Amino acid sequence: MATSLLILTDFFQAADAALNYATNLAAPLEARLVLLHVRRDSVLDPEMFTGQLSNLSREAIHLALSSLARDLSVPVVAEVGHGRVAFAVADAVSRHHPALVVLGRPDLTSTPDELVTTTSLDILRTAPYPMLVVPHTVRNSALPRRVLLATDGEEFTLGQFAGTARRLLNALRAELTLLRVVPQETPEADTAALDAVLRTGLTADLSTVHTRTVTAEQPAEGILQLAPEYDLVVLIARRRSFLGQLFHRSVTADIIRRSSVPVLVLPAQE
Template identity: 65%
Template structure:
């Protein structure tokens, strides 16, 4: 079965940039693109009040998708979904089994975090799946070479997604740095050693067949998300990878999770890997 990347598009700028990024990523993976546009007309849509929504007719949408597909040099399947985006994505994922779901992140700079109900967060809560979020500020679609994986030192399991991520790193020839953030008051925190952090990653199999040994970086920050964002900027990182544990999707404080904060504020693409534990 030919691997695929599932791309969400609404024909706005952020989606177009995400499509450019995904197209370049698909080539070394030998993957096709599944281009999905969801007609969103529900008052329950998480971005009905905070994001731009396309109001194209079905005929206009079909024509727009056809034009986009015709301009791409790799195989493309175009589909139109309906209703809530998370459900349409879950349906497409079940049929195509893509390596990743890819979408653009619009400009939310003028909207307080607590009011931002992004498509990405809704999908992660409803149908967790490896997801690549490309910020609207990303000007280059070059392939990522410097990858920063943020972990908390606890064991985690990625299931079948571990192989896809390992394949991605191998085909890109990427250097992987594992980051652990420690709070300033170490006495109030559980002390995690470099060896524990690296072992938690190696046990998943992510270190197998990488072009270079996994590196470790430790940093200190009052808020883990700030530490991750600052480390990514300091290292000139191309791609930030964060884990989304099941507990991140429970309760009303999801926007306060490390994953959500990095996803909302990173200036480089973010790959979210849902864990099984």
């Protein structure tokens, strides 16, 4: 089966940024794009409170999807889902088996944390899958050349997603830096982080792998401190990091919400 990237679109600015980014990413992966727009017309939809829902008619949605597809330089199919986004994404994933789910992060600066339910968390909870979140501020959709992979130094495996992650890193031919954030710097920090990742095979075919250790009380702060120096941040998300009741309490969520560069979330298998 050909590789595909599943792109969520609501025709807003953030979705356009994600689509541009994914289109460039599709070339080295030799992937097609699957455009998914989800009609969310329930008054119980949490994002009704954030103003992030499109109220286009069915005809307008199909016209907008057709227009997007015509302008793309890679193979593309378009679909319309219904109901909760997470369930529509889970259904599309089961049929298309994409390498990644890609979505844009809208401007949330004026939205209270209590109302930021976030589509990304809902998807991770419902159907954990490799996810690329592109901030609405990203203007440069060039392929990432400097990649920062944050790790806690503990053992992990990516299970069924290991092949996808390895293929993506190889296709990008990027310079990879492994980061560990510790409360107090120790000589063993870099070695522990490197060994944990090496055992997964993620770096097997990469020619350049660096390690860095940052001292910070909160892991998210250390990662966000270095993120602007890189083109892409990769997070190994353990289930405990996205199954919490409140999204804004998890490190994964904090970085997704605040990072100025795209964030690739790889769910660990535990």
